Amino acid sequence: MSLSKYNKIPKGITIKEAYGKIRNYYQQLVNSPDKPKWLDQKTEDYISSLSEPAKVSNKEIRNLFREVLSGCLESGYNYDDGDYAICTYAKAVYDLNHDCFKLDEDVKPFNRTLTHLTTNPGSIKDKNFAGFSSLESITIFDPDSVLSIGYGAFFNCSSLISIKIPNSVTSIGYCAFSHCSSLISVTIPNGVKSIENSVFHGCSSLMRIAIPDSVTTIDWGAFRSCSSLKNIKIPNGVTSIGE
Secondary structure, eight states: OOSSOOOOOOOOOHHHHHHHHHHHHHHHHHHHHHHHOOOOOOHHHHHHHHOOOOOOOHHHHHHHHHHTTTSSSSGGGGGGGGSSSSHHHHHHHHTTTOGGGGOOGGTSSSSSTTTTEEEEEBBOTTTTTOOOOOOOOEESEEEEEEEEOOOOTTOOOOOOOOOOOOTOOOOOTTTTTOOTTOOOOEEEOOOOOOOTTTTTTOTOOOOOEEOOOTTEHHHHHHHTTTTOOOOOOOOOOTEOOOO
């Protein structure tokens, strides 16, 4: 996906300045009489809850940047604030060595440089393996215990080539595999009813995906920037495809 006409990256901006720029843009959207279609109530509530830059926590900063960079906050890649495309504020500081980009406490025992991970998580939580950029494959013991994959669970696992999603999974959160740019093929289990927004956004190597007949909804941006995906079979039961 191309950015707006402002393709430049802001220089010398601090973490909190970038957060403030992004927060201000989205809060203006929330208060606009002409709200975009993708701005549902859940997203609106999230934007409205964002703390002021002077009081924001590291975790809150990191979460907002990830929402923008993964495409989950839709207009970050399509619009600007008059100076820069919204996503470039996050891009400008995302790779800096700052505490706000450290993993949550519940995943710190894992090594982000692992190439293979064997785990029995019971459930795959929100952002559980986000940013494990060296991870190529994952094996799940007792896969039948996994019923859901949380949002952003494998966000930016850019070396992940394949993953077998357990047949017991009935829910895959938005942006779950966003920016897994090495992922080649995926089979979605029969039982999943909805492909959430931006689930495979930025999976530029994805060539094959099997969608089961159980799916009735494909949300907006589910396959955005999947440049290697030439064909996709939509089940007859799908009644809604997002814009």
